[in-house]
Amino acid sequence: MSAVLEVRDLSVRYAGAIALDGVSLTVSAGERVALIGANGAGKTTLVRAVCGLVRPAAGTVTVRGRCAQVPEGREVFGDLTVEDNLRLGGWRNGRRGRDTTAVYALFPALAGLRRRRAGTLSGGQQQMVAIGRALMARPDVLVIDELSLGLAPLAVEEITGHLRALSVALLLIEQNARLALDLCARGYVLESGRVALAGDAAGLAADPRVAAAYLGGHVAVTP
Numbered sequence: 001m002s003a004v005l006e007v008r009d010l011s012v013r014y015a016g017a018i019a020l021d022g023v024s025l026t027v028s029a030g031e032r033v034a035l036i037g038a039n040g041a042g043k044t045t046l047v048r049a050v051c052g053l054v055r056p057a058a059g060t061v062t063v064r065g066r067c068a069q070v071p072e073g074r075e076v077f078g079d080l081t082v083e084d085n086l087r088l089g090g091w092r093n094g095r096r097g098r099d100t101t102a103v104y105a106l107f108p109a110l111a112g113l114r115r116r117r118a119g120t121l122s123g124g125q126q127q128m129v130a131i132g133r134a135l136m137a138r139p140d141v142l143v144i145d146e147l148s149l150g151l152a153p154l155a156v157e158e159i160t161g162h163l164r165a166l167s168v169a170l171l172l173i174e175q176n177a178r179l180a181l182d183l184c185a186r187g188y189v190l191e192s193g194r195v196a197l198a199g200d201a202a203g204l205a206a207d208p209r210v211a212a213a214y215l216g217g218h219v220a221v222t223p
């Protein structure tokens, strides 16, 4: 399968400090890939580099098609309606994207809220708006930074259920490794700006190093 996102030997420095050090990863068309790591591992820096918001010191980022980002903290436009938030996501060549039908089909909970100000929604509903807004750009790869941050477990479950139905490629940046490795087929573990481990999600979830550092010490044991 061809890679829609290819990060090769990427290094990013902030005022001399190394945030990313030779990171390589790929996301293929339609594939869901997790990027997990502790605080300060470099996850958000990678998102920023993928979106062109920081200049790499070395390495390359190649996006084949369109990439859309769901930023950490969601950042919906609180004073705008749900519908207008979505339409802004489809803005291209000076024209607002108008057909929001597919987003309401994906997140039926938003359909009855389309005229509500986004700032009055729950965190889970705002996350659906942020994902829907990104999808309005019709991306080939969707990058979600901290999907579960500050959300109730039930809201996360609802959103991930809908994400499983998507055919767009996904790079999911998550501190909740259990969630990320459950939703994604493959994953990368970032530690101090480097890829420490990579592989299929089941293998990573069963790896004692991942279990000890990110899964509360629980190691899945198969009979």
Ligand SMILES: Nc1ncnc2c1ncn2[C@@H]1O[C@H](COP(=O)(O)OP(=O)(O)OP(=O)(O)O)[C@@H](O)[C@H]1O
Pocket (backbone or CB within 6 Å): 014, 015, 017, 018, 019, 037, 038, 039, 040, 041, 042, 043, 044, 045, 046, 175
């Ligand atoms: N603007 C900045 N200037 C200087 N250093 C920065 C800047 N942004 C991030 N860093 C540093 O770069 C490293 C990686 O940060 P980054 O935010 O990418 O990590 P992260 O994995 O997303 O962490 P978290 O999960 O806490 O958000 C950290 O050591 C951080 O302190």
